[in-house]
Amino acid sequence: ETGVTQSPTHLIKTRGQQVTLRCSSQSGHNTVSWYQQALGQGPQFIFQYYREEENGRGNFPPRFSGLQFPNYSSELNVNALELDDSALYLCASRSGQGLSEQYFGPGTRLTVT
Amino acid sequence: SQQGEEDPQALSIQEGENATMNCSYKTSINNLQWYRQNSGRGLVHLILIRSNEREKHSGRLRVTLDTSKKSSSLLITASRAADTASYFCATVMDTGRRALTFGSGTRLQVQP
Numbered sequence: 001e002t003g004v005t006q007s008p009t010h011l012i013k014t015r016g017q018q019v020t021l022r023c024s025s026q027s028g029h030n031t032v033s034w035y036q037q038a039l040g041q042g043p044q045f046i047f048q049y050y051r052e053e054e055n056g057r058g059n060f061p062p063r064f065s066g067l068q069f070p071n072y073s074s075e076l077n078v079n080a081l082e083l084d085d086s087a088l089y090l091c092a093s094r095s096g097q098g099l100s101e102q103y104f105g106p107g108t109r110l111t112v113t
Numbered sequence: 114s115q116q117g118e119e120d121p122q123a124l125s126i127q128e129g130e131n132a133t134m135n136c137s138y139k140t141s142i143n144n145l146q147w148y149r150q151n152s153g154r155g156l157v158h159l160i161l162i163r164s165n166e167r168e169k170h171s172g173r174l175r176v177t178l179d180t181s182k183k184s185s186s187l188l189i190t191a192s193r194a195a196d197t198a199s200y201f202c203a204t205v206m207d208t209g210r211r212a213l214t215f216g217s218g219t220r221l222q223v224q225p
Contacts, residue, residue, distance in 0.1 A: 002155065033212060042201050042215030043156070056212055088153055092213075099143050099205050101158040102213060109153075 002026060004093050004105035012111045013081050021076045021108045025093030032074040033102065034066060037088040049074055050097050078110075086112045119202060119216040127224050132189040134219040136202030137182075143205045145178055145185050146213065150199045159187075159200075164207070194225040 003026035013019050025032050031050045035043035045058035049068035063079040072093070078085055088109050092102035120135045138145070144163045148156040162169045162178045162185070169176045175188040189196055199220050203213040 002157075004155075035213075035215075037153075039153075042203075042217050043213070045212040045214065048212055058212065090155060092156075097211055099211060101146060101161055103158070104148075104155040106155040107153075 002103040002105065004091060004103050006089075006091055006105040006108050008108060009106070010109045010111075012113065015081055015083060015112055017081050018077065018079045019081060019110060021078075021089050021091075021110070023074045023076070023091035023093075023105055025072045025074065025091075026103050029093035029095050029103070030072050031094050031097055032068055032072065033092045034074070034076045035090040035092065036060070037090060037107075038084075039087070043090055046076070055097070081112045083112050086110060119200075119219045121219060122217070123220045123222070125222040125224065126192055128192060128194055130192055132192050132196070132221055132223070134187045134200050134202075134221070136185045136187070136216050138185075138202070138204050138214075138216070139183065140204070141207040142180070143207045145176075146203045146205070147174075147176060147185075147187050148201045148203060148215075150201065150218075152198075156201065189221075192221075192223045194223050197221060197223045 005024045007022045033048040034046040037043040048056040052068045065077045068074045088107045090107045092104045146161045147159040150156045160171045173190045178185045199218045201218045203215045
């Protein structure tokens with residue numbers, strides 16, 4: 001166990017709806033990153049938050065947005081859901097913006113119908 | 114987009130055998146990391162190798178890095194049924210953002 005928790009575990013939404021996924025980082029970690037993993041693929045970087053500011057973003061449209069709170073927990077929001085958004089969403093935390101390993105949560109499985 | 118490719122995509126071996134997985138990448142890196150994922154759940158960090166290192170060991174794991182060929186390999190010795198999982202390499206670029214860029218993964222099945 002890494003100490004990173006995510007909620008909910010599973011979620012089913014309808015195309016066009018909005019969804020919010022939550023992540024609690026490991027104690028002492030102030031950087032949270034979000035990844036999307038489609039079935040059979042490796043994770044793809046969505047964005048990263050460091051001390052409540054977004055400081056890195058992958059190739060995802062603006063309907064993917066996020067927040068980081070003063071306790072360093074984080075939310076991922078996805079608006080106008082599309083079928084292709086169905087995936088496992090992973091968050092990972094670490095201390096600082098360094099280049100070290102990241103600690104992943106168990107993920108949220110999102111299904112869009 | 115994925116940073117690179119992993120080879121093979123799938124590997125099936127018997128318990129006690131060694132498993133070797135390869136990873137190629139495209140850009141200059143600061144370090145390369147290997148992660149394991151069980152049944153589509155969270156990833157677990159296995160080992161990190163920096164660009165100025167050539168080989169690293171951790172228990173039954175041995176990782177090599179060849180920056181001239183932009184490739185890495187992960188060797189698991191004396192495999193066990195519990196090693197059955199997907200294995201991903203991930204790179205951190207030398208400059209720019211500090212996110213992990215993952216390969217497509219190798220699915221390892223260890224038969225008891």
